[in-house]
Amino acid sequence: MKSIKLILTLVLFLFIAQVWGQGTMYLQEDFDGLEVGSIPTGWTASADYWQIRHTNEAGGESPELRFNTSMSGDHSIYTSAIDIASAEDLEMVFFQKSDDLDDPGPYTLSVQVSNNATDWVDVWTVIDPANISQQMTVLSLTDYATWDLIYLKWKFSGDAGDHDNWWIDNITLYEPTAYPGEAQPVYPSDGDLDILAPFSLQWNQGLSADPDGYELYLGTEPPPPFIQDIEGDTSYYTGELQYDTVYYWQLIPYNDFGSPENCPIWSFTTGPDPEIVTPAVESFDSVSQPDLPYGWRKIVENPSASAKVVTVRYPSPRSTPNQAQIASTSAAEQNVMLISPPVANLAESRIRFWLKTTYLPNAGAMIIGTMSDPFDSSSFTGFHTVPVSEMSTSFQEFLISFEDYTGTDAYIAFKHAGSAGVSSSLYIDDLSFEELPGTPIITSDVDFIEMLATENATTSDYFIQLSNDGTGTLIIEESDISISGDNAEEFGFSNDSLPISLAQGESAELSLSFSPLSAGEKSAVLLISGNAVNAPYTIELGGIGYPEGTAILGHGIDPETHPTDGPVNIFFKWQRAQMVYTAEEILANGISGSNMLTHFGYYVISAPESPIVNYRIKMKHTAATNVTNHDDNLTDYNEVYFSSLYMPSAGDYDVLQLDTPFGWNGIDNILVEITFGGVESTSSSGINRMYNKPVPNGYRSVRSSTGNITGQFTNQTRNWKPQAIMTFSENAGGP
Incomplete structure (x- = not known):
């Protein structure tokens, strides 16, 4: 059975085709x-x-x-x-x-x-x-x-x-009954979503006899609890309700002859918190006419057939398809107003909107004010008036600041001033809620960043964090960022995160890239302006371009340090560790086809305090992309490097010439295993730079200070991986 549209006129009652609680x-x-x-x-x-x-x-x-x-x-x-x-x-x-x-x-x-x-x-x-x-x-x-x-x-x-x-x-x-039939819900309908609270539950009496009253049940669980006995009314004001919550309600009408059995339980779901947090825009285009957007309300008191607050298409909104219309008739003392959702920090806000009217010069002015209660027109307090002399029959932009507002109201109301003998409409479109201009200040987590890449290849895994240490909102558009300097064309930035909008204390990441055209050291300057008072803000960019045939594996600066773990760390005397560097990573550096891997090393932030004993590196091809599982299929044949006493150099990649070059097939991933021990003196030293983003199961190891475990299975996995460098020649061979 289909549902029935609500008819809301002074002479019309609601009826729903499926009627229960009557006789046959x-x-x-x-x-x-x-x-x-x-x-x-x-x-x-x-x-x-x-x-x-x-x-x-x-x-x-x-x-x-x-x-x-x-x-x-x-x-x-x-x-x-x-x-x-x-x-x-x-x-x-x-x-x-x-x-x-x-x-x-x-x-x-x-x-x-x-x-x-x-x-x-x-x-x-x-x-x-x-x-x-x-x-x-x-x-x-x-x-x-x-x-x-x-x-x-x-x-x-x-x-x-x-x-x-x-x-x-x-x-x-x-067949009518002596007792009243079931009440029929007017608002909300059963199952309605995004109901804006508080509101009035509304219903009409059912068929058959007139009720003496209604028992109202309302709550968040079915069956809902009893709330109130209502006599002589068909509505109930809910007061504040929880947001995003399903509510159930039931009405049981009664008279001296009884009540209908098994009255239905209806439900509705409240919407989200409608509070407006600047910046925000309302174009009135997200709804079907004549509805108002969620969170918006209206008051139309002393109404005639023409007084209304609705969304309409005609005449010509500034942005299609809708605009808001506030129509007042010639009746005196009307209250016809459009009311916004509550606005956070109203005294720190301003509104920008487009307004037009009809029937100049006999239009009514617009009074913009505040309200403490969107249901009570007497809570309206005028704040600013747009006189008819400033209006036009085409859209004009208006900017109203609440900087001088000292009250506690949260709602903004647009009231048609109206007057006896004058009927006109006001049309509002493209209304924006803005934070009052403050003094945004750009800061960053770095003032210099060094980037590494192979010539004619690109790395884009470097990030800087920009913050707003001032007041107001910091706005950075793509056009606000530029790079200058001798090698500016070899540095770049991503526009994926732009534009950036940061309130006071907020931060966002900006991704940088480095594409050296030749080997050697490079430099440039990143300039950021936007609306910051300290613009342009500058960050020095440095880069090292490595010759073709070099693969840089991992980029950026890991926000965490690892003082007790890593391939050159001596927190334990013995260590066996495995990690995988993928073919995808290597190919991204411009390496292709079968090549001889002749040099390998890790980026060392700080060297160990004592030499690493019996440092051994093994390599093999693998289909694995990480070290979720231990690989025990390495033999002496896979050994590519050995040093009885190894002391890494810090501050860069410590590049080792392999004793036996590794012949990479250009297709498979490369498993790297290191073992060492026993170190004479352990300490929290020997720190490597890791990838700047987590690498699930990127590193696994087994460590000990009580005995040689270099032949045992690795049993601990880490979600990071050491940054490394590989140098290739074109002659394949080796293990």
């Missing part, structure tokens, strides 16, 4: 699933002027039944026979609307009943009604409850002339 239901017809141009099976129409249409004019949802003709006479449609033999009482409801823009006539609209489809009795009649706005019609059929069968007919009689349409939907024939 004899007919429920909402025309759902019927094809356009047809009528329900078993129904009889006098002509094809009665047809199903995919519209919702009567107040339900598409489809519905429409009568349309210019042919005068009697035109009717009636149902098939309905068995009501068990009924002790009978009632009928349906939705309808009639369009008669030119008010011709005479003609009569009527609803009739019969027990034989021949003799008909009028139960509702209207003559020359002009327009009938959307309404729910309720008819008592008590006098006919003694029949065994009943037919229902809708009839047009008279001059069709300029009569336009008669729309009918959601027909229900039922």
